[in-house]
Amino acid sequence: LFVAEGVRTVEALLASSLGTTGLLHSPALLEDGRGRALLEGAQAIGVPITEISDADLTTAADTETPQGVLAIAAIPRHQLPAPAPGYRLLVLDALQDPGNVGTIVRTAAAMGVTATVSMPGTVDFWNAKVVRSSMGALFTHPVVQSSWEDLMRHLDEHDLPLWAADTAGTVLGPRLEVPAVLALAVGNEGAGLSAQVADRAALRVAIRMVPGVESLNVAVATGILLHALAPFTSVD
């Protein structure tokens, strides 16, 4: 089970195909039309609803501002999907900041990534802060927690090239030929790429930047790379 907190996130959960086990709300949720509509929607699909005090809700919540509502749902289980044309697999190599990971999942969903896989050392996808910053993307975009062995087997089995984000790599530009199917790894906020990714990567790719600037935020860098490597970009 995982916890979804806040009006927008719970709305996205109820609109998704995931089953919601239960919903807790404080009296404050009934004060505006959007909150009331949310509760009516949950009731209509048979979600068990419990009203609790604001103080109890804040205690139950992981984030500071649960906005009067949280819901509990079952974690969806996905396998690493097999490649098809336009396949993009995003590999999170020990990313630790929940806000970054949630934002990256949201970006991956928008950029046509097939699935996002996390390596050991990465924050749990179902941490409440990751759920919240993914803005609902976790409820539709397939995410898989995996081991290095399973990922390497998957790459071998499907002959999938692995690229890795690296500020010292080949600068992305229109002349770089992007494979039809691709796995892209992004590394830890501080330490960068793990030895496993560094050993395996067929190509290291960089984002052109002003000389002397150290690095970009990892969620921003991942967004720029996924946009440049998106399966639909080459159509233009």
Add this chain to the structure above:
Amino acid sequence: LFVAEGVRTVEALLASSLGTTGLLHSPALLEDGRGRALLEGAQAIGVPITEISDADLTTAADTETPQGVLAIAAIPRHQLPAPAPGYRLLVLDALQDPGNVGTIVRTAAAMGVTATVSMPGTVDFWNAKVVRSSMGALFTHPVVQSSWEDLMRHLDEHDLPLWAADTAGTVLGPRLEVPAVLALAVGNEGAGLSAQVADRAALRVAIRMVPGVESLNVAVATGILLHALAPFTSVD
């Protein structure tokens, strides 16, 4: 004056051309070599240093983890710079999240933006959380707090086209001709573009996304747009 918190941020401040008024640290800073080197560097350039308790440092700090050190420095004052070839002006239209604004300033510095200007309703550039998430970029990248009147006068005076990020706009692609000098506005996290930007924008630009996805995080979207519109991108 503004406050810079944390080892990395204070290191960047001391390495910049800004004058540091004073530095507060707790005994914990002396426990590792990096902290000691920071203090020696500050001492060498004549920064007044005061040791205080961990409890007092936490009270003085705005962020939760000041990492044993904070410094105080004078806010640099910039004017809106006049256009030259490759000029890019980034306009923040009522952005409210300090983490987003700091990350955007960091990204703007890396993407060759000439200056970043904030419109009324935008969080203060010198808020401690903005300073921290800019990772030192605020100490070198020119930022200006302005009014709509002053910005509009600047655009008129220099015949600067204003583009605005809008999910319903023209999709960015290699066929879009980018002006030699350009101002780009990005809107509030929830409300989007203000009436002032909507009225003035010569072009609204969008990022190609999977249909049905609502939006990207504003810092990620700004990163993708600045990368696509960077003055050095067209060189390739």
